[in-house]
Amino acid sequence: MKKNLFLGIDVGGTKIAAGIVDANGKIIAREKCPTPSGHAKEVLSCLFKLIKKILRENNKARGICGIGIGIPGIVDGQNGKILITPNIPLSGYSIAKILKSRFNLPVAAGNDVNLGVLGEKWMGSGKGAKNIVGIFPGTGVGGGIIINEKIYDWQAGAAELGHMIIEIDGPKCSCGNKGCLEAIVGRWAIERDIRKAVKKGKKTIIEKLAGKKLSMIKSKLLKKALKKKDPLVTGIMKRVAKALGVACINLRHILNPDVIILGGGVMEACGFFLLPKIKKFVEADKFFNKAKIRRLKIAESKLGDDAIIIGAACLIKQKLKK
Ligand SMILES: [Zn+2]
Structure with a gap:
């Protein structure tokens, strides 16, 4: 039997998802389970x-010839x-070694968001591009850089x-520094800003939508509030x-x-509102406009939740040079 399939795994904080990916980047089978909250032993088992x-x-x-795995960290x-x-x-766990000895297959591991960008390069919005940057604002903000087709993780x-x-001197970040991108655009930062304003007496439809519980505001609720033009x-x-x-302009000027x-x-929930504004802002970049350098493309992720599985498969594919 010709071995030309790859197993891609996305280890998340709430679930572990796996998919068998064929040589054309298509997921042909999938499985998932909730991530146990206990010890390492339980997560590994x-x-x-x-x-x-x-x-x-x-x-x-x-037909699987290797395993790729994405880890949030x-x-x-x-x-x-x-x-x-x-x-x-x-x-501290050598995850590649552990899986290799258990399943007797070659294993490659990487940061989950890096692999998500690799997945987008193979099958999504980065198709055909050599140099790609990915920014993924969720609860926190992940990122990834691909230069000359390879993940930049020297x-x-x-x-x-x-x-x-x-x-x-911007708002304090989860990392301890001040004014990080995450401290402004991460969901926890957006929640913090909403709570602060409500405390000051500002009115918002979010209070009604979230049932007065403002400790966690899902992105879906932000979308609803935007659609209703909540000020x-x-x-x-x-x-x-x-x-x-x-952030996009900075990255453009660097890479x-x-x-x-x-x-x-x-982005998935509020892209309809954010994306046109981000594009407009980047298009107004005076430095590059003067130099008449080709336009930077700003694109939304195409693969969503599948990006990491496909990217993990791509990583082991690259490693095996298949
Ligand atoms: Zn930070």
């Missing part, structure tokens, strides 16, 4: 079970070791785009658009990529 299940229940699984791509993963108890921890500083949410999201626009891909929960 859940991961093993999931892989076993997808291998056992698909007659094509014999800092991963040393050279040896597949997880350095830090804040939301899952696997920091040193684990590079491409932490969410922590580039956008505003001097508070509209004002906050205008600032989000501007901060993302500034001048072919395309910047924007994805993540906040």
